[in-house]
Amino acid sequence: MIVTTKSLFEVAYGRFAVGAYNINNLEQAMGLFRGCVDSKAPFIIQLSKGARSYTEKRMLEAIIRAAEDVFPEAIYAVHLDHGDEKTAMDCIASGVYSSVMIDASHEPYAENVAITRRVVEAAHKKGISVEAEIGQLGGVEEDIKVEEGNANLTNPAEAQKFVKDSGCDSLACAIGTSHGAYKFSGNQALRFDVLAEIQKLLPKFPLVMHGSSSVPQEEVERINAAGGAIKGSKGVDENQFKRASELGVTKVNIDTDGRLVWTRVHREFFRDQPAKFDLRDPGKIFMAEYAKFIAHKNEKLGSAGRLDEVRAHVTKK
Numbered sequence: 001m002i003v004t005t006k007s008l009f010e011v012a013y014g015r016f017a018v019g020a021y022n023i024n025n026l027e028q029a030m031g032l033f034r035g036c037v038d039s040k041a042p043f044i045i046q047l048s049k050g051a052r053s054y055t056e057k058r059m060l061e062a063i064i065r066a067a068e069d070v071f072p073e074a075i076y077a078v079h080l081d082h083g084d085e086k087t088a089m090d091c092i093a094s095g096v097y098s099s100v101m102i103d104a105s106h107e108p109y110a111e112n113v114a115i116t117r118r119v120v121e122a123a124h125k126k127g128i129s130v131e132a133e134i135g136q137l138g139g140v141e142e143d144i145k146v147e148e149g150n151a152n153l154t155n156p157a158e159a160q161k162f163v164k165d166s167g168c169d170s171l172a173c174a175i176g177t178s179h180g181a182y183k184f185s186g187n188q189a190l191r192f193d194v195l196a197e198i199q200k201l202l203p204k205f206p207l208v209m210h211g212s213s214s215v216p217q218e219e220v221e222r223i224n225a226a227g228g229a230i231k232g233s234k235g236v237d238e239n240q241f242k243r244a245s246e247l248g249v250t251k252v253n254i255d256t257d258g259r260l261v262w263t264r265v266h267r268e269f270f271r272d273q274p275a276k277f278d279l280r281d282p283g284k285i286f287m288a289e290y291a292k293f294i295a296h297k298n299e300k301l302g303s304a305g306r307l308d309e310v311r312a313h314v315t316k317k
């Protein structure tokens with residue numbers, strides 16, 4: 001069942017966070033649905049602009065629609081990740097998305113508000129939720145590269161004003177994370193003090209944590225042992241998700257970790273079985289491993305086992 005992020009956050013707020021997982025292909029979609037059904041967790045399936053253009057956006061959208069029949073017990077939101085205004089409007093019109101992110105965080109405040117407001121107006125007419133962003137994460141975000149030192153943490157007072165001015169339904173905050181596999185390479189850390197301040201000024205308002213992959217070192221070591229060269233990577237401690245959710249984080253974005261699972265499975269497969277060339281052999285292993293990874297993440301996020309209460313909430317409306 002496809003639901004809005006808003007309805008998921010109504011159940012989650014202050015208690016657990018919903019995993020928002022990026023997908024780019026069929027195998028990721030299958031592993032994600034299987035892992036969430038197995039762990040009885042609501043979830044958010046999200047597509048970036050890059051994912052929409054990797055093959056053809058309608059192919060991924062068709063997979064997501066078909067998943068409603070293939071996994072009738074799944075409850076999930078379909079979300080655009082880091083959208084610009086044009087892409088957000090396209091997703092609002094598509095009939096598949098129940099949620100969009102408009103990311104104009106690189107614009108000056110007034111422009112960010114104006115763009116976000118236009119998207120909110122169009123989305124709300126169709127019952128679609130809107131995530132917006134204020135402050136800037138470090139790392140690579142679509143085609144925008146933010147140097148670590150230039151990453152601006154969200155200013156709590158500005159966040160409070162932005163929510164009021166823009167009318168968005170949830171807010172992505174920069175609290176020290178960055179996209180990709182190399183977070184905290186300097187002296188960065190999760191800024192719970194900033195998060196607590198934001199929650200104080202925006203009580204009960206759903207917050208979003210981007211750049212939340214944990215970059216498991218065991219995964220990285222296996223990749224490197226199978227010929228990879230991922231050096232000096234570091235992610236968010238997954239044991240901190242609980243504290244973040246108590247401070248108002250209802251959505252935790254994870255993409256990089258899924259890419260690491262894919263890389264580990266395929267590197268090890270072809271290292272160990274150099275004569276094989278049927279893409280379905282490593283594909284099957286990946287889907288099973290990704291499902292296991294997702295179920296584990298949902299446990300850490302506290303979303304595992306919540307499906308029945310989420311179903312009761314979304315069906316009573």
Ligand code: G3H
Nearest residue numbers: 048050051141142179255
């Ligand atoms: O914010 C970045 C997400 O991980 C999406 O990455 O733009 O390479 O698809 P992508």
Ligand code: 13P
Nearest residue numbers: 180210211212213255256
């Ligand atoms: P990671 O790179 O930490 O997986 O973050 C993904 C993300 O924030 C997608 O919007």
Ligand code: ZN
Nearest residue numbers: 179210211253
């Ligand atoms: Zn992001």
